[in-house]
Amino acid sequence: MTADAVPPQSARSAPDRLLAVLAAFDHDHPALSLTDISRRAGLSLTTAHRLVGALSDWGALERDASGVYHVGLRLWEVAALSPRGLALRQIALPYLEDLYEATHENVQLAVRDGSEVVYIEWISGRSAVGVHIRVGARWPLHATGVGLALLAHSEAAFQETYSGKPLARFTPHTITDPATLRRVLAEVRRSGVAVSSRQVTDDALSVAAPVRGAGGSVIAAVSVVVPERDAQTPALIPAVRLAARGISRALGWQPEPS
Structure with missing residues (x-):
């Protein structure tokens, strides 16, 4: 399932919504505004803001000076543990x-x-x-x-x-x-x-x-x-x-x- 083809927000669990935020990023979309994340993840702006905040606090996402979000270094550190990575x-x-x-x-x-x-x-x-x-x-x-x-x-x-x-x-x-x-x-x-x-x-x-x-x-x-x-x-x-x-x-x- 792509970031542009997601089920309604109400049909997804909290982990699903959290993963949808991360799945909004890909090679064609490495930098996203909060509005972009909301749209691509199929979430309301309020929900996206809350989840992006939690992910940013943990280090999975990083926000630059212009307000655009990128995948954070913490997520890369975890991914580096993959035996196939x-x-x-x-x-x-x-x-x-x-x-x-x-x-x-x-x-x-x-x-x-x-x-x-x-x-x-x-x-x-x-x-x-x-x-x-x-x-x-x-x-x-x-x-x-x-x-x-x-x-x-x-x-x-x-x-x-x-x-x-x-x-x-x-x-x-x-x-x-x-x-x-x-x-x-x-x-x-x-x-x-x-x-x-x-x-x-x-x-x-x-x-x-x-x-x-x-x-x-x-x-x-x-x-x-x-x-x-x-x-x-x-x-x-x-x-x-x-x-x-x-x-x-x-x-x-x-x-x-x-």
Whole structure:
């Protein structure tokens, strides 16, 4: 549910209203006036004022000199405790930097959140292809390399449910056929890498590999994104696999003996 599509105020509990205030902020709306928060959260101005005050006192929101509110540092400090957030980024960063040095292209680290992939780290190549990605950005799983890597290693029931839903199209090359998606996911599991060509933009190709946690389950994915016209996919695959394996080992994963 988006900040612009919320149930009536009277139908929501106090925690729901508090969360609606926080959900009013996103990448397109990082700074909001009290009136903006009230409208986007679907709350009366009086209720919004009370909740914003409580959140500001705690440090979840901060008010600048012009009276506009921003997400506060206290909320960032709490978010940093997430094992799929900053903690994972810190462990993965040396391997992402190595992957960047090997390719000088865009390098990404992402996790799955429901039916979407969320990017938690991104290193931009100096002369790399432009991508519609930033830290915190979300994309449907089927449309990106990291998303395909994560989807392919998710629960079988979730894969089937996801494949059966309408699949958003971004270019003529985006996978929108359920049978095709199932075949692609099977190939990702067989090969250990996901290759996504021109699915989000017509000029980009990504190669992604899964990252495993200590228990062996896939918890993230790492990828490199290159210009499609210059892509040397076979040469990229070992580098991406090496980065994913390094992160996995740093997280405590031990591969089974051959």
